[in-house]
Amino acid sequence: MDLAYMATMPVEEFKQRREQLFTKMPDNSLCILFSEVEQRRNNDCNFPFRQDSYFWYLTGFNEPNSALVLLKKAQQCQTIIFVRPSDPLKETWNGRRLGVHNAPAALQVNLAFSIEQFAQHFSPLLTDIEKIYHESNLHTWGEQLLQQSKFDFTQAESWRDWLDEMRLFKSNNEIALMQQAGQISALAHIRAMQQTRPNRMEYEIESEMLHEFNRFGARYPAYNSIVAGGENACILHYSENDMPLKDGDLVLIDAGCEFAMYAGDITRTFPVNGKFSPAQKEIYDIVLQAQKRAIELLVPSNSIQQVNDEVVRIKVEGLVKLGILHGDVNELIKNNAHRQFYMHGLGHWLGLDVHDVGSYSKAHANGDRNSRNRDRPLEVGMVLTVEPGLYISEKSNVPERYKGIGVRIEDNLLITEYGNKNLTSAAPKEIEDIERLMAAANKH
């Protein structure tokens, strides 16, 4: 597969999504969405710009300070975009702008205005509008703009549930991009395994992965990479990545690229010196068996919760066999004895955001927004991660040989008619495959 190109989503698809949203809107209503703005890092330097995922989903437009309005009046649908105006001086200093003139054709929208004249052009659109859809918790700069209009936006309903549900089901074009994100992320994990040696720093391995992302057209990681040697693996969101990797330790790497706005999210755990110790193998094998069983079970109509129950059982049985937990398996599960070693969920939706949007519970779909259940049956077109782990901290009361071992194995699954497709299977996870790959790399 030739990965070395920048994929883009056809502009028609963004238009189709807007048309789908229009079908949900009642007559005489309006939806408004705001883009992200530049985020300052320090003094006059910004973080790399990343578009708001909802705004991107409906526009494919990658500039800050923009607003999208969907207007449905007397059964007529109109899309209007507010963008930064062309400005030769600012563009010389800070980069090109699409501009008002080019926006309608480039983005296939009906009308474009300058964001600098927002109030002037937005207020007339509100005439005869009976209902506004707006999400007020996302962008303070947008709230400030709306305050200048005469409509009371505190009464607005959110469009969020509509878009979350649309985003949960991936189109063929999205799946193609997510396959690329998964494949590039997997190649980066292979490179990490090849490059890891005792005494290299965690951040050196991180840099090897970023290099691999970049050279395949994924300019940024989808989230802060975790390269956690030894007991650092037991800190779930460890991101300092500034310690030396030690001979005899495992290293847990949770890193994925963002390719054409879509996230990959892979974790692999492997020995720094290329050979698993017996104790490491024992813990690793429990997690691997649990993960492989979960992959078998994450198929249409099963829920994440059901599958996690099975994962918990496999882990508790494994931990009892190793003498890490003691007692009756059912009792231990009932008392959540595993929570000290497995304290996160089995997985999450994946897409434009690494923790992607979409409801997890049946109750949520029926209007109960507070439900924490993950009992929603899986359906074709959903993409999710499967990431069981075991984290045995130095402080835990377990046999000495297991202390400080943290293992997680994470893949990305597309739910299909026939079960699922693993988008990240190119990253090895069988003990023999990892050891063989690392041994071959160490010969050079």
Ligand code: GLY
């Ligand atoms: N990398 C974040 C996660 O695995 O959820």
Ligand code: MN
């Ligand atoms: Mn992850």
Ligand code: MN
């Ligand atoms: Mn994840």
